[in-house]
Amino acid sequence: MTFTALPPAPVLIQQGKLLDFIDGKTQRQETPEEYVRQEILKSLVREYHYPKAHVAVEFPVPIGSKKTRADILIFAPNKPHAVENAFLVVECKSDKVKSTDRKEGVEQLKSYLTACPNAVYGMWTNGVERFCYRRMVEGGKVDFDEVPDVPIFGQKEDDAERPRFDQLKAATSDALMFAFKRCHNYIAANQGLQKPEAFWELLKLIFCKIQDERSDAIDFYTTATERKSLNGQLVVKGRLDKLFNAVRADFPAIFQPKDGIDLLPPVLTYLVSQLQGYSLLQSDVDVKGHAYEEIVGSNLRGDRGEFFTPRNLCDMAVAMLDPAEGQLMLDPACGTGGFLIAGMNHVIEKIRKAELKKWHNNETQAEIHARDRIKKYAAACIVGLDFNPNLVKATKMNMVMNNDGAGGLYQANSLLNPLRWADDLRARGLPGGVDVVFSNPPFGSKLPIDDHTVLEQYDLGHTWQYDKADDRWARTANLQKSQPPEILFIERIVRLLKPGTGRAAIVLPDGILGAPGLGYVREWLLTHCRLLASVDMHPDTFQPNVSVQTSLLLVQRKTDTEIALEAASGQRADYPVFMAVANHIGHDKRGNRTYVRDERGNEVMEPVTELVRVADAEGRVQYVPQTSLKKVLDDNTRQIAQAFRQWLADHS
Structure with a gap:
C-alpha cells in the first residue's frame, strides 16, 4: 500500500499579532515599534549574520533597583544568556519616538549599555533615525563613542571601520528602506534642501556606492575618527568626489560635466556611514526595489497622471507573457521602470537556470557564463521611454541597481511621430519590431492630447461614426479636437509590436472596455489584435495613491494578411479568451498589507x-x-x- 504524505497544516496567528522572527513561536502585538524590531532582528540575523541562538528578545536588564526589558540583546559566542555576557544591545522604537526623547531616546540605550558590564556595542533606531555606539571604559568611567555601524558577526573592529568586499551586507529586509529614508531625511534636515532636491543628492551617493562595489578597492567608507573632525570629513569628501568623477564619466546621459556632490562634508560623511556596510549589487531584488520605490514615489510623482504600477501587478503581467532571451522588450511610458525590471529579472532568472543546468550545477562556472549573457541581453533587449526626464534619470538608477539595462532608457514623447525621436532611439527600429510590450500609460481627460500633428498619425486620433445596421464603427477623415493619452497609447503600442507574434500587456481604465461612446476604440483594437486575456483588477490596486478601476489587457498583433482576410469575409475569427478577476491584491485602500485568514479571522x-x-x-x-x-x-x-x-x- 502506498501512502501519500499530507501537506503540513497551516499555522494560524491571531489577528493583530505577528510571529517573533527569532523563536518562530511567540505571537507579539503588531505595533509600529514591533514592526521596526522584527525588521531589525531579520537584519541582524540575515545581514549581520548573528546566529539566532545568540539573540534574545525582551531580555531583563537591571537598571538600579528595578529590572526593565531590553528590546534585543546579542550575547558573546558560547556564553549563556546572561546580562554579563551581552555583547550588543539594540533598542527599537516606532517612528513617532525621537532619538532626543528623554525617556525613550538614545539615553535609554546608554543606560542599558551601562548596566551590561561587558557590552561593547549598542544600536538605537526608530526606523528613520539610527545611532550606533561603542562603549568605552577608561579609568572606571563609562563613555560612548558614536560609530558608523555595529560589527558583523566575527568581524574585527578595524574591519568594521573599513569593511571588506566579502563583509558587505546583502540587504534582505526593510532595514535598507530604513537606511534610504534616514539618509533622505538627513539631507533635507541638515543641508537646507527641499525633499525632491535631497532625493537627487541621495541618487548621486547611490551611484557612487555601486561604482565602488564594481571597483578593486573600497573607497565608500568613513571611520568614526573621520566623522569627528573637519579634516577627516574632507578626506571622506575627497574619496567620494573621486568616485563621482568616475560615475559621471560612465553615465554622461544622466549627469552633466558640471555636476558634483553638493553636500556639506559632515552631511556627506554621515550618509556614507549609513550606507557603507551594504552591498547594493548583491541585495535581494525585491528588497532594494521596494526601498528605492519608497523614496522615488514620495519625490517624483508628477501631475501628468503618473501613478506607479504595483510590483505584484508587474510580476503578474510578466509571468503571463513570459518574455524570453533575445526578445525585444519595451515600455513606452516606463515611469520608474517597474515593468522593465520585472521583465528583465524574469529573463535573467531563465538565463541563470539554463547555465546552471549546462554546467551541471557548478555555480561558479554557471555564474561566470551567465554574467556575459545577461550583460548582452540587458544592453540589446530592454527599451524604455518616458516624457518626464527626471523619471528617466531615476529609472536608469533603478536599472543600474537591478542588473543594468540602463542604456536602453530614453527621454522621449512616445506619442510623437517616431521620425521626430532622437537619432539613437530611431536606430532601435522600434515600430513593428518589438516582441513584448508592458505598459501602464498615463490616464485622464485632464491630460488631453490636442496637437493636430500628433492626432493625425492615429486612426484613434480621428472621429468615428457608428452604423447601427451593420453594428460597426467607421473612421472618418476628421480629427478629434482632443484625445485622452491612454487611447492614443493603445494604437501606438500595437503599431510597435511585430505583426503576428508581438504581444502586449496594457493597464487600461475600465471605461475603454465598456463605455458605449468608446466602442470605436474596441472596434479598432479587435480589428488589429487577437485578445489573449482580460484581468479585472481590484478597485484598491493603485491605492493609497489614486482610486481608479482598471483592467490588464493582453493582446497579440495580427498580420496585415489576417486583417485583410477578416475584412473580406465580413467577420472576425472566433477564438477563446482568458478572463479573470484579481479580487485579492495584498493590500487595502490605505496601502496596508492584507493576509489570508481562516473562518475565525486568524x-x-x-x-x-x-x-x-x-x-x-x-x-x-x-x-x-x-x-x-x-x-x-x-x-x-x-x-x-x-x-x-x-x-x-x-x-x-
Whole structure:
C-alpha cells in the first residue's frame, strides 16, 4: 500500500499579532515599534549574520533597583544568556519616538549599555533615525563613542571601520528602506534642501556606492575618527568626489560635466556611514526595489497622471507573457521602470537556470557564463521611454541597481511621430519590431492630447461614426479636437509590436472596455489584435495613491494578411479568451498589507525556505537554506498568471 504524505497544516496567528522572527513561536502585538524590531532582528540575523541562538528578545536588564526589558540583546559566542555576557544591545522604537526623547531616546540605550558590564556595542533606531555606539571604559568611567555601524558577526573592529568586499551586507529586509529614508531625511534636515532636491543628492551617493562595489578597492567608507573632525570629513569628501568623477564619466546621459556632490562634508560623511556596510549589487531584488520605490514615489510623482504600477501587478503581467532571451522588450511610458525590471529579472532568472543546468550545477562556472549573457541581453533587449526626464534619470538608477539595462532608457514623447525621436532611439527600429510590450500609460481627460500633428498619425486620433445596421464603427477623415493619452497609447503600442507574434500587456481604465461612446476604440483594437486575456483588477490596486478601476489587457498583433482576410469575409475569427478577476491584491485602500485568514479571522502562516547568507563560527559567509514562517499575503495575482499559462498550454 502506498501512502501519500499530507501537506503540513497551516499555522494560524491571531489577528493583530505577528510571529517573533527569532523563536518562530511567540505571537507579539503588531505595533509600529514591533514592526521596526522584527525588521531589525531579520537584519541582524540575515545581514549581520548573528546566529539566532545568540539573540534574545525582551531580555531583563537591571537598571538600579528595578529590572526593565531590553528590546534585543546579542550575547558573546558560547556564553549563556546572561546580562554579563551581552555583547550588543539594540533598542527599537516606532517612528513617532525621537532619538532626543528623554525617556525613550538614545539615553535609554546608554543606560542599558551601562548596566551590561561587558557590552561593547549598542544600536538605537526608530526606523528613520539610527545611532550606533561603542562603549568605552577608561579609568572606571563609562563613555560612548558614536560609530558608523555595529560589527558583523566575527568581524574585527578595524574591519568594521573599513569593511571588506566579502563583509558587505546583502540587504534582505526593510532595514535598507530604513537606511534610504534616514539618509533622505538627513539631507533635507541638515543641508537646507527641499525633499525632491535631497532625493537627487541621495541618487548621486547611490551611484557612487555601486561604482565602488564594481571597483578593486573600497573607497565608500568613513571611520568614526573621520566623522569627528573637519579634516577627516574632507578626506571622506575627497574619496567620494573621486568616485563621482568616475560615475559621471560612465553615465554622461544622466549627469552633466558640471555636476558634483553638493553636500556639506559632515552631511556627506554621515550618509556614507549609513550606507557603507551594504552591498547594493548583491541585495535581494525585491528588497532594494521596494526601498528605492519608497523614496522615488514620495519625490517624483508628477501631475501628468503618473501613478506607479504595483510590483505584484508587474510580476503578474510578466509571468503571463513570459518574455524570453533575445526578445525585444519595451515600455513606452516606463515611469520608474517597474515593468522593465520585472521583465528583465524574469529573463535573467531563465538565463541563470539554463547555465546552471549546462554546467551541471557548478555555480561558479554557471555564474561566470551567465554574467556575459545577461550583460548582452540587458544592453540589446530592454527599451524604455518616458516624457518626464527626471523619471528617466531615476529609472536608469533603478536599472543600474537591478542588473543594468540602463542604456536602453530614453527621454522621449512616445506619442510623437517616431521620425521626430532622437537619432539613437530611431536606430532601435522600434515600430513593428518589438516582441513584448508592458505598459501602464498615463490616464485622464485632464491630460488631453490636442496637437493636430500628433492626432493625425492615429486612426484613434480621428472621429468615428457608428452604423447601427451593420453594428460597426467607421473612421472618418476628421480629427478629434482632443484625445485622452491612454487611447492614443493603445494604437501606438500595437503599431510597435511585430505583426503576428508581438504581444502586449496594457493597464487600461475600465471605461475603454465598456463605455458605449468608446466602442470605436474596441472596434479598432479587435480589428488589429487577437485578445489573449482580460484581468479585472481590484478597485484598491493603485491605492493609497489614486482610486481608479482598471483592467490588464493582453493582446497579440495580427498580420496585415489576417486583417485583410477578416475584412473580406465580413467577420472576425472566433477564438477563446482568458478572463479573470484579481479580487485579492495584498493590500487595502490605505496601502496596508492584507493576509489570508481562516473562518475565525486568524491569519494563516506558511513555511517559506530561502537561501540566506550566514556566517559559521569562524565568520565565513555561505549561503544556506533557511525555513521560516511567513504570513500568507492575500494576493491572487500569482495564481492568475499560473492559470493563464496553463490555459494557454491547453489551447495551443
